[in-house]
Amino acid sequence: MAESTSSPVFDAEKVTVIYVLGGPGAGKGTQCSKLVDAFGFCHLSAGDLLREEQNREGSQYGEMIRTYIREGTIVPSHVTMKLLENAMTEEMKKKTGDGWVDGRGRFLIDGFPRKIDQAIGFDETVCLASLVIFFNTSEDVMLQRLLERAKTSGREDDNVETIRKRFRTYNEQTMPVIEHYRTLNKVAEIDSTAAVEEVYHAACATVTNLFS
Ligand code: ADP
Ligand code: AMP
Numbered sequence: 001m002a003e004s005t006s007s008p009v010f011d012a013e014k015v016t017v018i019y020v021l022g023g024p025g026a027g028k029g030t031q032c033s034k035l036v037d038a039f040g041f042c043h044l045s046a047g048d049l050l051r052e053e054q055n056r057e058g059s060q061y062g063e064m065i066r067t068y069i070r071e072g073t074i075v076p077s078h079v080t081m082k083l084l085e086n087a088m089t090e091e092m093k094k095k096t097g098d099g100w101v102d103g104r105g106r107f108l109i110d111g112f113p114r115k116i117d118q119a120i121g122f123d124e125t126v127c128l129a130s131l132v133i134f135f136n137t138s139e140d141v142m143l144q145r146l147l148e149r150a151k152t153s154g155r156e157d158d159n160v161e162t163i164r165k166r167f168r169t170y171n172e173q174t175m176p177v178i179e180h181y182r183t184l185n186k187v188a189e190i191d192s193t194a195a196v197e198e199v200y201h202a203a204c205a206t207v208t209n210l211f212s
Helices: 028-039 046-055 062-071 077-094 116-125 139-153 160-183 196-211
Strands: 015-022 042-045 105-110 131-136 187-191
Touching (some): 015 028, 015 160, 015 196, 028 042, 028 105, 028 131, 028 196, 046 077, 046 105, 062 160, 077 105, 116 160, 131 160, 131 196, 160 187, 187 196
Parallel strands (some): 015 131, 042 105, 131 187
16 A cells, blocks of 8 residues: 655644643643743643534534543544644644744643544644653542542533543553653653642653753
């Protein structure tokens, strides 16, 4: 079979993509919000984009997305990848400031890729990622954090039954993605058991190192 000769939509020489992975409740979103301010990233959360699409009036995918999220399983990759690509294209048009001149950009892509086909597909067709930041802690810690978050999040999937399913999905489908990037020497693993500021300190050091 002939090899694909098309190049990714975004040139990785100009557009920095950092994937942010870790189990549900590991603290990905919390850390991304802080890194945005310090480094001028655009933070795109795959989960947030999917929830937005789920709630968008007239979406052909709304019901399907709701079902996958409720079951703690992975929404079909073509949907998630297209939402990310569209969001990146929009940000490239409108974002300005440090890191965003002359066709440059910098993205934290949170909760993605959660499955190996997404990893390979996105790297090949959208933008080759520079780094994976992997926030790692125990299931006990993640469970406690999610149950605390459940008091205010209003999220249908922040309940014990779905959280258990999300852990299973993560172990079975997302851990192989992390292993894939480990073999490429692209993983920066950070213990996210500690307090938010301590984890942030380590995350900042990792990003500074990438940009230096
Ligand atoms: P994720 O995006 O990985 O699912 P969040 O960033 O939403 O996780 O964090 C899950 C919950 O844990 C949130 O309520 C958040 O405030 C809290 N949290 C995040 N990081 C820490 C931390 N280092 N220590 C204690 N609580 C944390
Ligand atoms: P999160 O907001 O990251 O906790 O994700 C919530 C849910 O959204 C997950 O349990 C999945 O059902 C779905 N989801 C998030 N990210 C992805 C992704 N990269 N691919 C497919 N589904 C995803």
